[in-house]
Amino acid sequence: MNAAAVSSASGRRAWLLACALLAASLVLALLGASVGSTGFDSVLRLRDADPVALQIVAQIRLPRTLGAWLAGGLLGLAGAIAQGLFRNPLADPYLLGSASGAALGGALAMVLMGASAAAGATWLARLGVTGMAFIGAAGAVLLTLALARGVQHTLRLLLAGVIVGVVLGAVRDLVQLASPDILQAMQAFTLGSTSFVGWTGCALMGAALAACALAAWALARALDGLTLGEATAASLGLPLAPLRAGLIAALALATGAAVAQTGLIAFVGLASPHLVRSMVRVTHRGHVLLSALMGAVLLLAADILARWLLAPQELPVGVLTAALGGSYLLWLMHRGRAMAGGGRP
Numbered sequence: 486m487n488a489a490a491v492s493s494a495s496g497r498r499a500w501l502l503a504c505a506l507l508a509a510s511l512v513l514a515l516l517g518a519s520v521g522s523t524g525f526d527s528v529l530r531l532r533d534a535d536p537v538a539l540q541i542v543a544q545i546r547l548p549r550t551l552g553a554w555l556a557g558g559l560l561g562l563a564g565a566i567a568q569g570l571f572r573n574p575l576a577d578p579y580l581l582g583s584a585s586g587a588a589l590g591g592a593l594a595m596v597l598m599g600a601s602a603a604a605g606a607t608w609l610a611r612l613g614v615t616g617m618a619f620i621g622a623a624g625a626v627l628l629t630l631a632l633a634r635g636v637q638h639t640l641r642l643l644l645a646g647v648i649v650g651v652v653l654g655a656v657r658d659l660v661q662l663a664s665p666d667i668l669q670a671m672q673a674f675t676l677g678s679t680s681f682v683g684w685t686g687c688a689l690m691g692a693a694l695a696a697c698a699l700a701a702w703a704l705a706r707a708l709d710g711l712t713l714g715e716a717t718a719a720s721l722g723l724p725l726a727p728l729r730a731g732l733i734a735a736l737a738l739a740t741g742a743a744v745a746q747t748g749l750i751a752f753v754g755l756a757s758p759h760l761v762r763s764m765v766r767v768t769h770r771g772h773v774l775l776s777a778l779m780g781a782v783l784l785l786a787a788d789i790l791a792r793w794l795l796a797p798q799e800l801p802v803g804v805l806t807a808a809l810g811g812s813y814l815l816w817l818m819h820r821g822r823a824m825a826g827g828g829r830p
Contacts, residue, residue, distance in 0.1 A: 495765060495766055495767055496767070498764070498765040499765050499767045499771050499775065502761070502764055502765050502775060503774075503775060503778060506775070506778040506779060506781075506782050507778065509782050509786075510554060510778070510781060510782055510785065513550075513554075513782065513785045513786055513789060514550055514551070514554065514785070516789055517546065517549070517550030517553070517785060517788065517789050518542060518546050518547050518550055519546075520546075520789055520792050520793055544683075544684075548682055548683050548684045548686070548687050549679050549680065549682050549788070550785065550788075551682075551687045552679050552682030552683075552686055552687050552690065552746060552747070553679045553682070553747075553784050553785045553787075553788040553802070554781045554782075554784070554785045555687060555690035555691055555694055555743075555781070556679065556682075556690060556743040556746060556747045556750065556784055557753055557757075557780040557781040557782070557783055557784025557785060558694050558777040558778065558780055558781035559690060559693060559694050559697065559739040559740070559742055559743040559777070559780070560578055560739070560740070560743050560750065560753040560754035560757070560780050560784065561753060561754060561757035561758070561776040561777045561778070561779050561780020561781065561783070562694070562697055562698060562701060562735075562739050562773055562774075562776060562777035562780065563578035563697075563735075563736050563739040563740045563743070563754050564576075564577055564578050564753070564754030564755055564756075564757055564758050564776060564780065565701075565757070565758040565761075565769070565772055565773040565776035565777070566701055566708070566732055566735060566736045566739075566773060567580055567736055567754070568758050569708035569711065569712070569732075569769050569772070569773075570639075570708065570711065570729065570732050570733070570736070571639055571642075571643060572639070572711060572712065574758075574759065575755070576755075577752075577754050577755040578736065578739065578740040578743075578754040579650070579740065579749075579754075580643060580646045580647075581625065581626045581629045581642070581646040581649070581733070581736070581737065581740075582625035582626065582628065582629050582645075582646045582647075582649035582650040582653060583622040583623075583625050583626055583737060583740045583741055583744065584622075584650065584740070584744060584749050585625060585649065585650040585651075585652075585653035585654045585657065586621040586622045586623070586624055586625025586626070586628075586649070586653050587618040587619070587621045587622040587625075587741060587744040587745060587749070588618070588621070588653075588654070588657050588671070588674065588675060588749065589621050589625075589653045589654075589656055589657040589660070590617040590618045590619070590620050590621020590622065590624070591614045591617060591618040591621070591671065591674050591748075592657050592660045592661060592664075592667060592671055593617060593621070593660060594613065594614045594616075594617035594618070595614060595664075595667040595670055595671065596660060596663075596664045596667060598613075598614075614674075615686065615745045615746060616745070618674075618741075618744060618745040619741045619742065619744075619745035621653075622737065622740060622741030622744055622745065623737060623738075623741050625649055625650070625653055626733070626737040626741075628649050629642065629645045629646045629649045630642075630645075630733070632645035632648065632649065633645040633646075635726070635730075637725075637726055637729075657671075673748065673801070674748040674749070675748060675749050675803075676748065676749070676801035676803045676804055677747055677748040677749050677750035677751070677801055677802050677803020677804070677806070678747065678748055678801050678802060678803070679746075679747050679784075679788050679802055680799070682746050682747065686746045689742060689746070690742050690743065690746055693738055693739060693742035694739070694742075694777070696735075696738065697735040697738055697739040698773070698774060698777060700731060700732075700734070700735040701732070701735050701769075701773040701774075702770055702773070702774065703731075704728050704731045704732050704735070705768065705769040705770040705772075705773060706723065706728075706769075706770075707723055707725065707728035707729065707732060708732070708769035708773075709768055709769050710723045710725075711725075740754075747802075748803060749803055750784065750802060750803045750806055751803055751806055751807040751810060752806050752807055752809070752810020752811065752813075752814075753780050753783055753784050753787075753806055753810070754780065755810065755814070756783065756810045756813055756814070757776045757777075757779040757780035757783060758772065758776045758779075759813075759817065760779050760783075761775045761776050761779050783806070784802070784806065787802050787805050787806050787809065788802045790805060791804075791805045
């Protein structure tokens with residue numbers, strides 16, 4: 486089979502996968518709008534024009550369902566960018582310290598909003614935990630870039646991200662120890678939850694997803710070039726520094742927007758690109774978009790499962806994704822070891 490036939494077959498498989506993921510998204514969205522702590526009761530009461538049921542579906546379940554889909558899309562897209570940018574299949578969206586920065590921003594917001602309420606201040610209340618978490622995530626990435634002295638050296642960037650993440654995590658722990666009244670709220674943030682996503686949050690994440698997907702699509706040739714090595718990519722005439730800077734900006738925006746709305750949700754950004762690669766081989770232009778769709782489907786499915794498993798109570802979705810994602814990676818490691826050993830015991 487020649488290269489053109491292989492490329493055509495890969496393109497068809499990519500389109501089939503995209504259609505399957507979109508169909509799964511539609512089915513899960515209908516299910517997500519129906520499932521809650523009261524089961525399907527609210528949807529059934531819509532036939533009687535019950536205003537309470539209408540409010541539950543329209544103001545709680547629908548934005549939460551769309552929010553889970555958008556947050557998963559952002560994390561899947563960010564994971565594909567991170568793995569391509571750092572040429573490491575174990576890279577995830579939180580590598581540049583954005584998760585620790587967002588958590589610190591959220592903790593500071595909770596402490597300061599308590600103090601500002603007593604002082605009658607309102608600007609912090611308007612900014613809120615979401616705004617502070619996003620500022621914290623963006624600030625952490627900027628600090629990482631400053632420590633790494635730009636985006637030219639991938640290894641230095643990774644090390645700077647690890648250092649920033651550890652230091653900001655320690656600062657967050659100190660803030661929590663100094664203000665123990667925020668421990669319960671911070672627990673919900675660090676475990677990850679889509680419970681508090683509203684229509685405004687959906688609009689913000691939708692805008693961020695559109696911008697990041699467009700940027701990743703436009704800059705994907707840099708990821709294709711980097712798979713051949715930096716020297717080869719530079720010899721092809723690719724301006725690596727500005728392209729890498731644009732990809733890091735998209736990675737930071739996608740991660741910060743998702744974490745600010747839903748807290749820390751593990752493994753979605755790591756597992757989504759892996760699943761796409763196991764199903765279809767395409768260039769990074771298709772890969773990042775398919776990873777976004779895969780992440781959206783994974784997080785929405787996990788969110789519905791988290792609502793349903795212990796109803797009327799609910800599991801934090803971040804705990805569920807960590808358990809399922811960890812199991813998936815363990816299976817991958819076992820399969821890789823078996824293949825490397827040729828199936829010998």
